[in-house]
Amino acid sequence: MFIRQNNTLKWNWIGVGALTVLALVLVGIFGLDKVLYQIIHRPDCNVWTICDGWLCSVAIMIGKIFSVKKWLIASFVAVVAFFVYKALKNENDFRFAFVKIKNSYVFYVFCSVLFATIVTGVLKVLIGRGRPVFFDALGQTYFEPFVFDSVFNSMPSGHTAASFAGLVMLGMLFPRIKWLTWTLAILIGLSRIYVGAHWPSDVIFGAFIGMVCADITKSVLKKINSK
Numbered sequence: 001m002f003i004r005q006n007n008t009l010k011w012n013w014i015g016v017g018a019l020t021v022l023a024l025v026l027v028g029i030f031g032l033d034k035v036l037y038q039i040i041h042r043p044d045c046n047v048w049t050i051c052d053g054w055l056c057s058v059a060i061m062i063g064k065i066f067s068v069k070k071w072l073i074a075s076f077v078a079v080v081a082f083f084v085y086k087a088l089k090n091e092n093d094f095r096f097a098f099v100k101i102k103n104s105y106v107f108y109v110f111c112s113v114l115f116a117t118i119v120t121g122v123l124k125v126l127i128g129r130g131r132p133v134f135f136d137a138l139g140q141t142y143f144e145p146f147v148f149d150s151v152f153n154s155m156p157s158g159h160t161a162a163s164f165a166g167l168v169m170l171g172m173l174f175p176r177i178k179w180l181t182w183t184l185a186i187l188i189g190l191s192r193i194y195v196g197a198h199w200p201s202d203v204i205f206g207a208f209i210g211m212v213c214a215d216i217t218k219s220v221l222k223k224i225n226s227k
Contacts, residue, residue, distance in 0.1 A: 001168070003215040007222040014212060021208045025155075028201030034141075036200040037132055040193045047195040048133055059191040063159060066188050068117055071162040075110035082106050103225050105173050108218060109166050116165035116213040117158065120206060124153035132196050157198045157206035160189040164210025165217075172218055185210070 002014045028036070045056035047063065064070075079101060086100045101107050130142035131154040144152040167185040171178035189203040198206075 001211050001215065003172070003219055007219050009215060009219050014215075017208060017212075021205060024204050025201045028199060028204070029141075033199040033201050034135065037135070037193060040190065040200070041132065041196050042194065043136075045195055046133075046136070047197045056195065059194045062188055062191045063195060063197065066159060066163045068113075068120075068158045068162045071113045071166055072110075072117060075106065075113050075166065078106040079104070079110050102221070105170075108173065108221055109169050111221065112165040112169040112214045112217040113162050115217055116161040116210050119209055119213060120156050120158045120161040123156055123205075123209075124158070127155045128152045129155035129199075129202070132199055136196060154198055155202045155205055156209055157189065157192050157202040159192055160185075160198070160203045160206030161210040161213070163188040164207045165213045166210075168211050168214040169218065172214065 002010045002017065004010060042056065044050060044052040045059065047060055051057060051060055082104050083098070083101045125146060125148060128143050128145035128147050129152065130144065131151050133151065134140055134142050142152070147153075164185045167181040171181035174181075185207070189207055192198040192203055193200055
């Protein structure tokens with residue numbers, strides 16, 4: 001989205017995108033989030049306490065499958081497996097395998113997800129936004145910056161950022177399935193609101209971070225590997 005065919009970044013588009021997301025986040029914090037949250041979220045489906053109905057079960061399962069930890073573990077295991085495979089295939093030539101792994105698609109996905117995870121992890125602590133559970137229980141919203149407790153790490157959505165980072169990267173590497181990767185990424189983001197884990201602006205912010213991290217990762221790795 002923010003990268004050209006020659007793998008250079010559209011920094012002006014990234015800037016416009018950042019300003020647009022910032023505006024949407026502020027509008028969300030100052031009122032729109034509550035409206036959209038009450039439309040998308042179902043009171044009988046809460047990731048923290050209750051789950052009623054098949055749709056709720058599916059939404060919670062999506063969150064478990066595409067969690068940040070699952071993304072990191074799966075992509076890292078794929079990188080290690082590819083490295084070992086290349087080394088063994090070439091008479092234990094680990095130097096050859098290292099060269100190959102840097103240009104592999106699994107490495108691109110892993111780096112993209114790791115990048116997004118680090119960025120969101122830092123922002124979560126700096127922003128300290130309370131999760132919707134406070135609104136559900138008390139009708140209030142809270143901000144407690146510099147707190148590591150998960151209930152105050154709502155913004156941005158880590159699930160959404162990691163999923164967009166991984167799936168957008170896959171879409172760039174396999175253009176024919178881009179429609180599928182983008183659709184899945186959006187559904188993952190919506191599921192986080194549906195189960196009461198995040199505000200809409202958390203998801204929008206996370207999606208933007210994931211997209212940008214994927215584009216930057218691809219641009220940087222392509223430049224490094226072309227040398």
